[in-house]
Amino acid sequence: MFGFGPRTPGSVFAPGSGFVFTGLAGHDGSFSFEREADGIRHRREHTSRTEHIHQEEHWRRAQEAQREEMRRAQQQVQRQFEQARQRCAQKASEAAEPTRADQLRQRGNQAFAAGRYAKAVTQYSAALKAMAPTRNPRLLSNRSASYAKLERFEEAYKDAVECAKLSPDWDKAHGRLGMALAGLGKHEAAAEAFDQAAAACIASAELHGQTGVSDSEGAQLAAEVAKAAGEWRERARQQRVQAETEAQREREKAQAEAAAVAKRRDETRRREVQIEIRKAEVEHELRHAVDEGLARIEELQRRSAGDSAGGGSVQLPLVLVAIEEQEEVIKRVLTSAQRVGVCKEVQAHAKGALKRLLCAREDERRRSEESEAARIAAAELQAVLDDEECTRSRLKAAIRRAETVGVEAKVDKGAALLTTARELLAALGKEAKTKPKAAPKAAGTASAHAAGSEHEQIVTLGVQQMVEMGFSAPAARTALERVHGDVVAALEMLTTAPQ
Known part of the structure; x- marks a missing residue:
């Protein structure tokens, strides 16, 4: 092998030629052209055999591809021939x-x-x-x-x-x-x-x-x-x-369905948020209404404790009206709370407060009716005391009625009024003992007055029973006094009629 590279062990330099002959020297450093020629011949033979193998492989593949193509062409020709034969047979059959x-x-x-x-x-x-x-x-x-x-x-x-x-x-x-x-x-x-x-x-x-x-x-x-x-x-x-x-x-x-699903999901979340906000608002409103109702109860109890014939009775009806209005507010808010799903504990607390308001209002209504009945009884007793022709029976009936409705405890200066009435009754009793017997007509008149006193007692007892049945005291008294007046007129006619 020839080259221009640097000299190496096993290479020979030809003086004057500028060539370096590599691979030509033997193991002992001697130069041999025959050995180099054998190497070149062997390499050429190896290259020739490799190329021949590649050529044979390429030729074999080409032959296989050609045979495959011929086979496919033959099959196609066979199919076309069969179709042509069928068409010819069909044309012949049609002919x-x-x-x-x-x-x-x-x-x-x-x-x-x-x-x-x-x-x-x-x-x-x-x-x-x-x-x-x-x-x-x-x-x-x-x-x-x-x-x-x-x-x-x-x-x-x-x-x-x-x-x-x-x-x-x-x-x-x-x-x-x-x-x-x-x-x-x-x-x-x-x-x-x-x-x-x-x-x-x-x-x-x-x-x-x-x-x-x-x-x-x-x-x-x-x-x-x-x-x-x-x-x-x-x-x-x-x-x-x-x-x-x-x-x-x-x-x-x-995409539209996905957008619709996303929109529905967003709408659901928005509604849930709105529901939670509304629930919180209603809960707050319900708590506030309950607190207001309890405050009204405390105010009612305070005014009832300090009620007097002079001033307390004027403001109590306003408190009752406020309690009724607060009941309606609690009912309305409680309905909204049930609709939006406020927690059960808050609803139960509101229902309890509503019940307490109702009881307080009913108690106050009964107390007011009792106070009104006591005031009327006190006024009637005062009228009897002011009457110059007051009789012992009328006074006794008025005192009994006043004691029955509790004038002494429920009316301002009721105790003094009853004391005065009792003293007058005692005085009338002493006067009746010392007074000679009256004529038969006077006796008849006295008996009529006694009968009237008995009917007055009956009217008083009737008012009490009707109040217990749920009627208001003034309405019951008006109805019974009308009946009582008719009875007294009848008794007077009987006493004045000729014997």
Whole structure:
């Protein structure tokens, strides 16, 4: 081996040449051209053998590819030959006397051309039945087209699949399959079927071109094939556009549904927040109403404790009105609290306060009625005392009535009034003992007054009973006094009548 590199052990420098011969020296430093020549020859042989092996491998692969291509071409030619044979046999059979199946097929074609697709399906089915067990792909193709016109795409798909299996190189079989898939909404699969129809159309044209047709016929065939393949490709393109449109529609629908779900979720959260806010507001309002109600009860109790005939009785009705208004407020807020779901403890507390308000108002109403009855009794007693013609029986009845309704405790200066009345009653009693007996007329009058006193007692007792039954004291007294007046008038008439 020759080179221009630096000298190394085992290399020889040729003086005057400028060359350094490497790999030519032996182990003892001697120079040998024969050894270098043997090395070059061995390397060339090795390279030649490697290249030969690669060439053999490439040739073998090329032979296998060629055999495979010839085999596929032979199969295609065989299929085309079989189809041509079938077409020739069909043309021959059509030229001869038509069979029952041919007649049915022709009737189906006529019905299809007239738009009577249901009748066409019936005729094609009868023709297939007449040809059983043989399955004619053209009849299946025609019946698939009829089913598609009737929008019975499942039946059209079944016939198209069977037709494509029987005639895989027939472009119309794949076209029928594409139309059925398009009707079923499977647009991507329909586009693939239309592509297969175009490929089958082109393959059939290439086979006809290899069979030795004339130039004019070849040009016409090429034009027809180009047109048919273009139509199939256009249908495939339309199906892909439709598939993309539907996919876009589905994406938009999914996005709209997701947006609607998100909106509903946001609305739900917003409503929940609003409910919580409203719940807190109602709870606060209910607590405030309860506190106000309890304050009204305390005010009522304070005023009742300090009530007097002079001033307390004037302000108590205002407090009662305020309590009634507060009851209505608590009822209204409690209804809202139940509707929005305020906690049960707060509602129970409000119900308890409402019950306490009702009891306090009823107690005050009874106390007020009792105070009014005592005031009326005190006024009547005072009227009897002021009457110059006061009798002992009238005074005694007025004192008993005043004691019954509690004038001494419930009316200002009631105790002094009763003391005065009792003293006057005692004085009248002493005067009656010292006074001589009156005439019969006076005796009759006195007896009438005594009877009136007894009826006055009855009226007083009746008022008490009616108050216990729920009537107001003034209304009960008015009704009973009217009856009492009628009784007294009757007694006076009896006493003054001639004997």
